[in-house]
Amino acid sequence: MNGFAALLDALLFTPARLGKLRLMSEYFAATPDPERGWALAALTGELAFAEVKPAQIRDLVLSRVDAELFGWSYDFVGDLAETVSLIWPARPGANQVPALSEIIAELAAATRASAAARLERWLDALDPTGRWALLKLVTGGLRVGVSARLAKTALAERAQMPLDEIEALWHGLAPPYAELFAWLEGRGPRPEIAGKPTFHPLMLAQALEEGDLDALNAAAYRAEWKWDGIRVQLVARGGEMRLYSRSGDDISAAFPDILAAMAGEVVLDGELLVLRDGEVMSFNDLQQRLNRKIPSAKMLQDYPAWVRLYDLLEEEGADLRPLPFDERRRRLERWYAAAPRRRMDVSPLIRFAHWDELRALRDGARARGIEGLMLKRGDAPYLPGRPKGPWFKWKRGALTVDTVLMYAQRGHGKRSSFYSDYTFGAWRGGALVPVGKAYSGFTDAELKRLDRWVRDNTVERYGPVREVAPGLVLEIAFDSVHRSTRHKSGLAMRFPRVHRIRWDKPAAEADTVEALERLVT
Numbered sequence: 001m002n003g004f005a006a007l008l009d010a011l012l013f014t015p016a017r018l019g020k021l022r023l024m025s026e027y028f029a030a031t032p033d034p035e036r037g038w039a040l041a042a043l044t045g046e047l048a049f050a051e052v053k054p055a056q057i058r059d060l061v062l063s064r065v066d067a068e069l070f071g072w073s074y075d076f077v078g079d080l081a082e083t084v085s086l087i088w089p090a091r092p093g094a095n096q097v098p099a100l101s102e103i104i105a106e107l108a109a110a111t112r113a114s115a116a117a118r119l120e121r122w123l124d125a126l127d128p129t130g131r132w133a134l135l136k137l138v139t140g141g142l143r144v145g146v147s148a149r150l151a152k153t154a155l156a157e158r159a160q161m162p163l164d165e166i167e168a169l170w171h172g173l174a175p176p177y178a179e180l181f182a183w184l185e186g187r188g189p190r191p192e193i194a195g196k197p198t199f200h201p202l203m204l205a206q207a208l209e210e211g212d213l214d215a216l217n218a219a220a221y222r223a224e225w226k227w228d229g230i231r232v233q234l235v236a237r238g239g240e241m242r243l244y245s246r247s248g249d250d251i252s253a254a255f256p257d258i259l260a261a262m263a264g265e266v267v268l269d270g271e272l273l274v275l276r277d278g279e280v281m282s283f284n285d286l287q288q289r290l291n292r293k294i295p296s297a298k299m300l301q302d303y304p305a306w307v308r309l310y311d312l313l314e315e316e317g318a319d320l321r322p323l324p325f326d327e328r329r330r331r332l333e334r335w336y337a338a339a340p341r342r343r344m345d346v347s348p349l350i351r352f353a354h355w356d357e358l359r360a361l362r363d364g365a366r367a368r369g370i371e372g373l374m375l376k377r378g379d380a381p382y383l384p385g386r387p388k389g390p391w392f393k394w395k396r397g398a399l400t401v402d403t404v405l406m407y408a409q410r411g412h413g414k415r416s417s418f419y420s421d422y423t424f425g426a427w428r429g430g431a432l433v434p435v436g437k438a439y440s441g442f443t444d445a446e447l448k449r450l451d452r453w454v455r456d457n458t459v460e461r462y463g464p465v466r467e468v469a470p471g472l473v474l475e476i477a478f479d480s481v482h483r484s485t486r487h488k489s490g491l492a493m494r495f496p497r498v499h500r501i502r503w504d505k506p507a508a509e510a511d512t513v514e515a516l517e518r519l520v521t
Contacts, residue, residue: 001126003031004039004100005133011144015459015469017430017508020146024154028181037176038100040155042137044148045249046175049107051115052138054080060120064089079455081135085128095125101176107138143456145469147506149247159184164201164384167248172196195238199248200267200313200321201384202231204509205374205391210518212392213355222325222378223350223358226371226393227308228283229273230290230504234307234344236262237314243272245504254293255305261343266335267314268307269382270344275306280370283500284443290503291449307344309336313382321382325390328382358394365396372396399479400499401511401519404432405472408454409465411439418447419454419466422498424474426489428513432470435489435516441477441498450501473502473510481519489513491520 007027014020024043028036041047061070061084070087077083106118119138123131136142149163152170156163161184172193173180182188231246241259243252252259255272274281274289281303289295289303312332313321320328329349336346350373352358362373372395380390403424411420421439425432442450453472460467477499484492491513 001098001100001103001122001130001134003027004035004042004137005126005130007039008133008136008142008144009129011146012469013459015145015467017150017470020150021154021157024146024151025158028155028158033178033181034176035100037178037181038104040151040177041175042100042142043146043151045140047104047137048140049115049138051107051110051112052119053112054139056112056116057081057084057119057135057139060084060116060123061088081132081139081141084123084135085132088123088128088131090124093124095121097125097130098122103134103137141456143453143469145457145459145471147247147471148249149506155180155184167201168198169193170248171198171242171244171250197235197237197240197242199233199235199242199244201248202233202246202269203382203384203391204246204386205393206386206388207515208375208392208394216355216375218353218355220377220379221375222329223352224310224347224374224376225350225365226374226395227271227273227280227347228371229271229280229286229308232270232272232307233313234258234262234266234268234270236264236266238265247504247506251290254289254295256295257300257305258307258343261341263339264335265314265316266312268309268332268344269311269313270307270309271347273306273308274303276304287446287501291445305343308347309344310347311382323381324379325376325382326378362394362396370396400475400477401426401516402473402502402505402509403435403476404470404507404510405454405468405474406432406434406470407465407467408450415447418451420447420451422450422474424476425470426511426513426516428489433489433513434487435491435513436476436478436493436496438474438476438496438498442501446501470507473505473507474498475500475502481516483520489516491516 007023010023011020014023027039031039057080065087073087074080074083103122107115110118122134126134152166153163156166169191173191179188179191183190233244235242235244241252241262242250243255243258245251272286274285285303289299289305292299309332312328312335315331315335320331333346350361358373365372372393375392375394377390383390403426405422406425407423408419409421411418421437423434423437425434454466454468457468457471458466459469476496478493478496480494482492482494483490
């Protein structure tokens, strides 16, 4: 456990992506099975301990610490695990530091009552860093600036293996991943996952830049609307159904209505939306569903989920990704027409002869609540990642950018206890540069979630300001952007506000300073 705790502590205070990759790679190389496999499962969010609740942890610490002292300490620190790890008065005795695998095995077999007793014993045995890591682990709140994709990237780079190879296997494997490590280290065969509902890495689009259309042949491209939801992948294979987000997270439990509508042996690519009476609702409506791991019956009724299909990647066990888009589209339409399909439809293609026709449609997209247009080459295969040329996204207007949250500060008045003022940045090379500050555009419920995220992902404090690990993307809306010598980026936004909180989008996919500079007026 000490090694895992040291890894988490180092990851928390290492904001740079390359530094995090190095730390994980070194840990996986130096740590034996099954400890490293359980650590990988923790970092990728594959572990859950239903018998451990924050209330139990509070009860434990209050059995040893004065309630008023704990209350003052918790208020000052702002994080339960950090507070308990620092204030816990360990009792002397024959306390042995537990292994990570021991903790996982014992909690898997524990009841709620016995889990508390085990936690108490382990808290006595561990030092403050170990206690903090233990409590973060069992409450499911590691939040050390490491996404599941980044942890897999560390494995891929260490083994000099394409990341797509690991992601294609991932959902067919289970912790502690002994067969995965054996394969990556050349000690065993590639794990067999045939028939399991695994995830295919998505194909993503390049942003259409000024002048790009001049070099493109309109006849070679197909156009469709860019719907204002989130990309998902529906997998029905071997009698099992899964719904994955764009980053490969399994979100099936949150959308049982979509799973119930799936059938056959297919893998589909589409956009998750909320529809009422055939009309696409706002992204805020969809967020009501995204924020619920297990939705209530009322939530299912009030916010009916829908998938607008873009592509067919597999059918009856056949991999269709090498086929041209036009052929995959024909097969998608044929599959959809073969039987009634609940909770889904096919995104319509937009017929056009010249780019000017699309430009007029795109200019009117904002009034219809549509993000913009997608352009896809008719002869393009389905390629993982973001290849240059086959797909373009042509967003409505030029008034929104995806940025990364960098700093947060407490607000004023009724927001004085929340971190509600956000400084966000864009990428310049491999570093984030602050480009603006916003303190509006989100609901009270979103503010509470943002405040918790800031507290859980703080890497440094500067008086009232907290620096956070670069992991949360904020889509910022603004009226215009101008040159400014007062800001490090050389830019200043007019009336920036949070348009959307992109919990689903990796920070590495946020926009660049150069993209903002092209919008200067």
